[in-house]
Amino acid sequence: MSRVAPFPARAAEQDDEVAPFGEERRLLAAIRAGDERAAEELVERTYSAVFASVYRLCGDSDLAADLTQETFQKAWAALPNFDGRSQLFTWLYRIAYTTFLNHIRRPRRMTSLDEPNALEICDTSPSADQLLSEQEEAERLRAAVLQLPEDLRFTVTAHFWGGLAVREIAAVEQITTVAIRKRLHKAFTILEVAIGGAEDNDESEEES
């Protein structure tokens, strides 16, 4: 039985502007009381972190901006139903993630998860024949992540791209932290195979 690798919470990777929990409650109370300035403060504290998370999901700055804006629009509509049991950014990330999924499932603007070679179509830069740059490797990794099953995909993106702690993800998914770590372990196994296979294919192409 393989041991689940530790995936410690990476608080340092959290956006510094994300308000602490007590501050979030104060902001929420003020927003619900009709304080528009509090709503603006909430946006200022969280929009960059939401944007970064969405960008890591989609890999496109303009699209990430649109999805971030859409995320906040949905957030305002859903704010009355926010019970405050999770952190505000966790709640926002969940909206952003759902917004992204809805986006890629739209027919006209879909970034297909069913076409592993989609990246190749997008990757039309003149350096395609060069060694894999870090950016290309990141794109490959992103594509592999997006190919993961839904539960693993959300767990990986929330943890590494959204910066959520294992405990927060467990609360959102309503499962234990051990289950989250198992998910991460399983996702890493799949990703390693996917990344390794892609690298092998690249090497064979070079040899031929």
Add this chain to the structure above:
Amino acid sequence: MNQKKRADLQRKLTLAQVPKPPADLLEKIKKDIPSHLVMGSPTERDRFSRSVFFNTRVAAAVLMMVTSAFLVLQFFSRADHERVASVMAKAQAPDPRAIPHAVPLTLTAQNAGSSGPVEVANNYVPAAQADEAVPALKTKPAASTLVAEEQVRRDTDKLDVKDERIEAKPVSAVAEAPAAAPPPAATAVALAPLAARAARHEGLTAEFAKEQQPASTLFGISVDQHAFERIKNAIERGEQPESQNIDVAALVNYFAGPAKRESHDVKLEAEGSPAPVAGNPMRRMIRVTVDTATAEAPGVVATDASIDVAFDDTTVVAHHMIGADAPSREGSLARNTSVTAIYDVELAPRGASWQRVATVRLTYRSTEGREHTIEKTLHRRDLAPTWLAASHRHRLASLGAVWGETLKGMAGANDVARRAEELAAQSPNDEKARELANAANATSQLHSPASGSAR
């Protein structure tokens, strides 16, 4: 999967470069902030309202449960209390007519008015005998005073009021009482049945009862209406009355007076307070008064009347009736009659407010032949906290009792005079309060060292 590859994969996932958000993104998002964020939506308001309503209902339910539990406990506690009291009362007095543990009352009968005709009960002594026992018997108007009271209506078969019970039974259902009651228990004083006197009174005819002479004794207690006048005259002459001639029981009844206006056939009152003069802090004055209906038409309202006062020995250390030894069974009670007894009681130093001090029980037979019992219980909490807090009738009667004691040589004449002056000042229209104040002042001067005649 080795650790190195895992760490490399984690690094790649974590260190992916992220560009800065577009400059106008923040403003775009801020523009999207809706202006109706207050309480979100109707759904939110509705949920909030439901939450408040639910919490209110829960709080109300909890409050009702606590209140109900408290009331149930109170109910059972009281029920137990009454059951214990009932059992004890039955143990002390198995036969309501015999009243084994009764303390005879020093009660004095008074007529409500001097001008109106007064029908004497059939137990009144004949004039000749009255002259022997109570010389210079005269009719005199009486004042009234009250404490605690219980009332019995003629048509009432049974009435329960708090600590008091009035029971009526058909004559046919009541066995004849024994001629003499069994000896009293240690905790109670038996009402001594004066068989000879009762027999004599039972033999009195209705014609005698219509002779309109006031009773000189009731329940074996002197109710001489002229006792005070004789003493007052003696004091005014500068003479110290002889102790054996001072009828303290009669003085008590003189100052207690009759009820102002009593509509019930028979009424029982019981009241307690500290003594009017300083002394033993545990000393209490217990007053027991029986009043009969006030009416212009004379007539007998009760027969075979007897009264007993049972003290709780766990609460009462010592007790005695002022001016008399013990009340006896009374043959009959006429209208316009009032009888008062004062007990000097010493309470135990410590005790709970619910502890019983005394139980007063009056039994009699109505003119219809039904047997009635009026019972009143005095607890510690029922006693007035100060003498001044007691009723005017109680203060006047108790002060008259203490004054009578001082006349017999007891100390405290100055204190009694001071109290009497206070009482008279508080009641400027009360003639008897003024009389008592004057008499007490005169007594104080008699007892002063300058007079040389004290004691």
